[in-house]
Amino acid sequence: MSRPAMRTVVVTQRFFDEETISYLNSQGCEVRLADLPPGKADGDLSEDTLAQILADADGWIVGHAKVTRQLLGRLPRLQVIARRGVGYERVDTAAVAHLGKVAAVAAGGNDACVADHALALMLAASHRLRESQMRMNAGAWTILTGTDLYRKTVGVVGLGRIGRGVVQRLKGFEARILAATTKPDEEWGRKHGVAYVDLHTLLASSDVVSLHAPLTPDTRMLIDARALAHMKPTAILVNTARGGLVDDAALLDALKAGKLAAAGLDVFLSESDPSYTSVTSELIALPNVIATPHSSASTREGLARTNRIAAQCTVAVLQGGALPAGCVIADGRPAMEFSENSKGPMHA
Template sequence: MVDERKSVVVTQKFFDEGTLRFLEENGCDVTVARFADGVTDATASEAELIALLGGADAWIVGHASVTLSLLRALPRLKVVARRGVGYEKVDLDAAKQTGKAVTIAAGGNEESVADRTLALMLGVAHRLRESQQQLIDGPGAILLGHDLYARTVGIVGLGRIARNVVRRLKAFDVTVLVHTPRPDPAYAEAMGVEYVDLATLLRRSDFVSLHAPFKPDTRHLINAERLSLMKGDAVLINTARGGLVDDRALLAALAAGRLGGAGLDVFESEAAPDLADVTRELVRRPDVVATPHSGASTHEGLRRTNRVAAHCVVSVLNNQAPPAGCLIVGPAPRRSV
């Protein structure tokens, strides 16, 4: 319980009543921002955000850009809590400079995104989109797809979501290849995975699933050259970040029949609006199953991430350590939870 009531502003949609009660019971007065139709915290102006957050001690944020000028305008703010695990839109140096804590909702959405990853693999391999369209258009011809069972799946990156994907894949008797900068021999032995370099993974895999963070050195990790290494009937899955894939190159590979299909929950155009036409072409393709960066957006997943973000807020306001893996920037707490 915080020593005196604090102000928490939430600028994300789908914030559940249970988490609101948790914050209120822990000494917080909560305001859930209401934006005009078509506006989110990602598209709101800095002036709008400052007006909302001027009296806030804590901010539970979605996809807004958190800049130095914004943080300087919010001297009372102590913590920026991401309801999610990506923090590329938060200027971490600015947070350090202005003395703000930054947290993520580690452990909240990984099960939901892992489920979506498998759903995209199966959806593309079994040609579910095309088969449904056949039924809509008539007469409903039978289209042959591919099994996931007993195939080879390449996992790029080995964080929480990737490990949950691997755990699910074991039920399909697949061979799992992993490319990661930090191989864990004990994990490989326990889960029966094989560590390989990226080129080997791309050549051998029937499915390639991306789970790497987006950083300057991972931008276009999958480009035209690397797409050319993949099997002609392989499926690319991206539920991580759009910038990991050169979407123009992916579109070209699909159009030329050099790839079996793609399952996409993220797109390069999210950060590069000039690529919106490329996204439109990708999602219209029959060999692409696409969702709008919504892999974590289940009722259960959002309740979990809401609660983790709220725990982070209460911990920081109490000068306690947030849950494990959640603190990205912030002073060392004087005591732990």
């Protein structure tokens, strides 16, 4: 009996581990790692370049490239697009479904590392670590007075997996937790000591505001000049979610004017809108801004987890099986029945 033909899986991400490559190989997949230009990510590649790289791909493990209807129309062989991450605002899910393909995210893979990163930004900003080191580098060892995270009021905007992870970590600081979410879970809130409030109350009452909401038309520029004006001048804003949640120009103005104490930022509006590049440059130059380059999910362990989940999603589609729970964001295949041993329906 002849062996099934190998399927081609193209990965347009760096830091793709050998263990996951071996797993894909064991499932009948030939893995091809895209040769990305130095300092560039797949989101920087043109549609023509992506179409060339993916011309013979059955599966695509993608980072931040835009998955458009026009691109997908040029890739008739492609069956599955698996994001090594959880956000999918750059994926045209309607086009994926219409063209009979599947799109998935690596749900649950990076929750822990992003929640850890959010706490790191809170602590670094509240203890003024960047300012202190900048002064020490300049020869001034004067002591700057920081502030505790202990027993402070922390507002968490969005209570998905990462937001809940942040809440659980804050228990060790005996923090008072406020949360603004579209779907409050009262039982979970009581168990973890969370008070559900509206956004206005959260902003006005919190010493730290941490953003964990998805980027949608309703949440775009959620934190604008008006929202920032509701915050305490001693407050800290942390964003490890999406740059589009914050009007970075308004944030820059608030920080420069002393209307906000500090910010911890892993994401920036300039990532999706180059017209904000100069704003980002000014933000990261401020001594009271702790900045990282959208790296909160990039721990060795977190990348290995998301690599594996994206690979499992890819294999499931190519083999006609069920995807891991919570991973499907678009499925254009005909409805299928699964046995009792299946992990559940694939359709979102």
